[in-house]
Amino acid sequence: MANKVIIRALEKVFAAEIEGRLPFQSRARIYQRMNDDGLVEPMERRFSGDRFGSITVTGWQLTHLGRLLYCTEC
Numbered sequence: 001m002a003n004k005v006i007i008r009a010l011e012k013v014f015a016a017e018i019e020g021r022l023p024f025q026s027r028a029r030i031y032q033r034m035n036d037d038g039l040v041e042p043m044e045r046r047f048s049g050d051r052f053g054s055i056t057v058t059g060w061q062l063t064h065l066g067r068l069l070y071c072t073e074c
Contacts, residue, residue, distance in 0.1 A: 002069055005030060006039070010070040013040055013062050023059025031060050039066035 002010075009030050016024040023043040034040045043061040046054055062070070 002073065006034065007070065007073050009034060010039065010062065010066055013060050014067070014070050016059075017062060022057050023061055025057075025059040034066070035060075038063055039069060 009028075012026075013024045016022070023045060031040055035042070039062070040060045041063050043059055045057045045059075047057070048054060
C-alpha cells in the first residue's frame with residue numbers, strides 16, 4: 001500500500017494524461033524517487049518547428065505499474 005504523498009503525485013500525472021494535456025512537469029524529488037521505483041518515467045513531446053525552431057516539452061508519464069497502483073487505491 002502506497003502512502004498518501006505518492007498517491008497524490010500519481011493522481012497529478014494521471015489527471016494530466018486523461019485530460020490530454022502536455023506531460024506533467026515537476027522538479028520535485030518525489031517524481032525522481034517514483035521513477036527509481038518504476039511508477040513514472042520521463043516523457044518528451046516535440047512539436048513541429050516554425051521560424052523559431054521546434055519546441056520540446058519534457059515531463060512525466062505513468063508506467064503500467066504506476067497506473068495499476070493509482071487505480072487500485074481509488
